[in-house]
Amino acid sequence: xxxxxxxxxxxxxxxxxxxxxxxxxxxxxxxxxxxxxxxxxxxxxxxxxxxxxxxxxxxxxxxxxxxxxxxxxxxxxxxxxxxxxxxxxxxxxxxxxxxxxxxxxxxxxxxxxxxxxxxxxxxxxxxxxxxxxxxxxxxxxxxxxxxxxxxxxxxxxxxxxxxxxxxxxxxxxxxxxxxxxxxxxxxxxxxxxxxxxxxxxxxxxxxxxxxxxxxxxxxxxxxxxxxxxxxxxxxxxxxxxxxxxxxxxxxxxxxxxxxxxxxxxxxxxxxxxxxxxxxxxxxxxxxxxxxxxxxxxxxxxxxxxxxxxxxxxxxxxxxxxxxxxxxxxxxxxxxxxxxxxxxxxxxxxxxxxxxxxxxxxxxxxxxxxxxxxxxxxxxxxxxxxxxxxxxxxxxxxxxxxxxxxxxxxxxxxxxxxxxxxxxxxxxxxxxxxxxxxxxxxxxxxxxxxxxxxxxxxxxxxxxxxxxxxxxxxxxxxxxxxxxxxxxxxxxxxxxxxxxxxxxxxxxxxxxxxxxxxxxxxxxxx
Numbered sequence: 001x002x003x004x005x006x007x008x009x010x011x012x013x014x015x016x017x018x019x020x021x022x023x024x025x026x027x028x029x030x031x032x033x034x035x036x037x038x039x040x041x042x043x044x045x046x047x048x049x050x051x052x053x054x055x056x057x058x059x060x061x062x063x064x065x066x067x068x069x070x071x072x073x074x075x076x077x078x079x080x081x082x083x084x085x086x087x088x089x090x091x092x093x094x095x096x097x098x099x100x101x102x103x104x105x106x107x108x109x110x111x112x113x114x115x116x117x118x119x120x121x122x123x124x125x126x127x128x129x130x131x132x133x134x135x136x137x138x139x140x141x142x143x144x145x146x147x148x149x150x151x152x153x154x155x156x157x158x159x160x161x162x163x164x165x166x167x168x169x170x171x172x173x174x175x176x177x178x179x180x181x182x183x184x185x186x187x188x189x190x191x192x193x194x195x196x197x198x199x200x201x202x203x204x205x206x207x208x209x210x211x212x213x214x215x216x217x218x219x220x221x222x223x224x225x226x227x228x229x230x231x232x233x234x235x236x237x238x239x240x241x242x243x244x245x246x247x248x249x250x251x252x253x254x255x256x257x258x259x260x261x262x263x264x265x266x267x268x269x270x271x272x273x274x275x276x277x278x279x280x281x282x283x284x285x286x287x288x289x290x291x292x293x294x295x296x297x298x299x300x301x302x303x304x305x306x307x308x309x310x311x312x313x314x315x316x317x318x319x320x321x322x323x324x325x326x327x328x329x330x331x332x333x334x335x336x337x338x339x340x341x342x343x344x345x346x347x348x349x350x351x352x353x354x355x356x357x358x359x360x361x362x363x364x365x366x367x368x369x370x371x372x373x374x375x376x377x378x379x380x381x382x383x384x385x386x387x388x389x390x391x392x393x394x395x396x397x398x399x400x401x402x403x404x405x406x407x408x409x410x411x412x413x414x415x416x417x418x419x420x421x422x423x424x425x426x427x428x429x430x431x432x433x434x435x436x437x438x439x440x441x442x443x444x445x446x447x448x449x450x451x452x453x454x455x456x457x458x459x460x461x462x463x464x465x466x467x468x469x470x471x472x473x474x475x476x477x478x479x480x481x482x483x484x485x486x487x488x489x490x491x492x493x494x495x496x497x498x499x500x501x502x503x504x505x506x507x508x509x510x511x512x513x514x515x516x517x518x519x520x521x522x523x524x525x
Contacts, residue, residue, distance in 0.1 A: 021215035025085035034212035034219035045207030062109035067198035108171040120512040141485040143173030145230030152235035161191035165233035168480040182215040263416035264301040270422035274310040282317035288449035294392030319356035327368040336365040342389035351378035414464025417450035
């Protein structure tokens with residue numbers, strides 16, 4: 001396929017800059033860094049498009065989202081081939097990720113087509129109320145405006161151009177300016193063109209979506225600080241997320257940054273299950289840690305258990321499993337180098353024992369599995385042991401007592417996930433740890449691995465800082481739409497000026513809260 005290497009703004013491919021970078025797939029075309037002028041052109045057109053797009057009904061936006069899904073399906077084979085060349089990920093994994101992306105778009109389409117997500121509320125007027133009459137007050141969710149989205153390196157589809165941030169923003173009625181990840185620029189361009197084709201074919205306003213390329217930081221900073229941008233979605237590192245958050249906070253008009261910034265996803269293993277299934281559990285958890293070369297945001301990187309003979313046996317099996325696991329390729333040179341640095345730092349800590357190293361291979365950007373062990377005392381003294389080493393690395397924290405185990409859990413930072421493995425008896429004997437875990441993470445898991453995030457209505461993919469910049473919101477599942485909306489209240493409005501969702505007759509047949517009770521019919525007199 002021939003690539004333009006340019007910015008996709010409106011229905012044109014354009015570029016004003018001259019700084020270029022290469023795709024890891026070594027395409028003939030160089031990709032051009034977006035300039036501040038490109039960012040402005042994209043944001044200005046997106047802002048103009050927003051005025052029309054936000055007024056479209058849910059069915060129309062749903063049709064647009066479904067058409068994006070159809071366009072991705074039409075070029076599935078080419079997308080897989082290109083992404084495989086750029087990322088080194090296996091074809092089956094990439095094909096499955098496209099399926100997830102398509103289904104995610106369709107899920108948001110069904111959400112906005114049904115419509116009750118707007119959370120319509122009506123508190124009817126009481127003109128005869130004494131001592132003062134009560135006004136007619138109504139509320140629903142409205143879109144924020146132009147959303148800047150930054151793609152992830154590890155998911156070239158599901159957390160990328162047409163991924164969850166873009167899908168939820170478009171579903172809400174926002175327009176999107178997307179900053180492509182330099183690790184897969186060709187894949188991003190192909191996907192961006194699919195989104196733009198869908199926009200044209202469904203009659204969306206020009207500028208509803210734009211894609212910007214760039215290997216440097218200039219275009220990203222320009223996007224976050226542009227006065228026409230109203231919110232940011234980001235998936236990446238703590239350093240990158242904090243930089244965007246700080247830049248957005250320092251604007252003359254600060255905007256929200258919804259950043260997923262990493263997590264070590266602690267796993268607590270209780271005594272009973274170690275005695276019953278320690279060997280099998282060690283293999284299961286080692287497989288989860290090394291899945292995809294450890295490059296999942298839900299990769300389990302910290303394990304906590306109480307010291308015992310069963311714990312020793314578990315650690316021996318886990319270490320042997322890691323030692324037999326071959327290295328695999330990592331996504332980018334930068335990620336590979338960062339992983340090697342993180343492993344070396346753990347090796348150099350005097351209170352940390354290196355248990356095992358995996359099998360070296362000749363894979364490009366090779367990430368060799370590693371596992372370590374330390375005490376609760378050392379873990380609590382060294383805050384860096386709670387920092388994510390993005391890759392197939394893990395550290396086992398061994399407690400001398402139940403009280404010490406609970407103290408270690410109390411000191412955990414905010415996480416995307418926290419998992420507990422135990423028997424029914426364990427869950428009774430250690431039930432106090434769950435009350436602590438509820439304050440530490442976004443998703444709590446019993447007897448399951450954290451890798452694998454279902455895209456459902458109830459899913460929570462977020463958590464307390466530093467896992468995310470705002471623990472109230474998820475980046476996966478339909479509730480992700482609320483990152484890009486705000487509540488708007490209408491008081492004593494004439495009917496013809498009200499959105500249809502707030503009309504007495506309820507023409508959209510929505511579930512609405514009326515006087516504090518959920519109803520689906522028309523407003524009763």
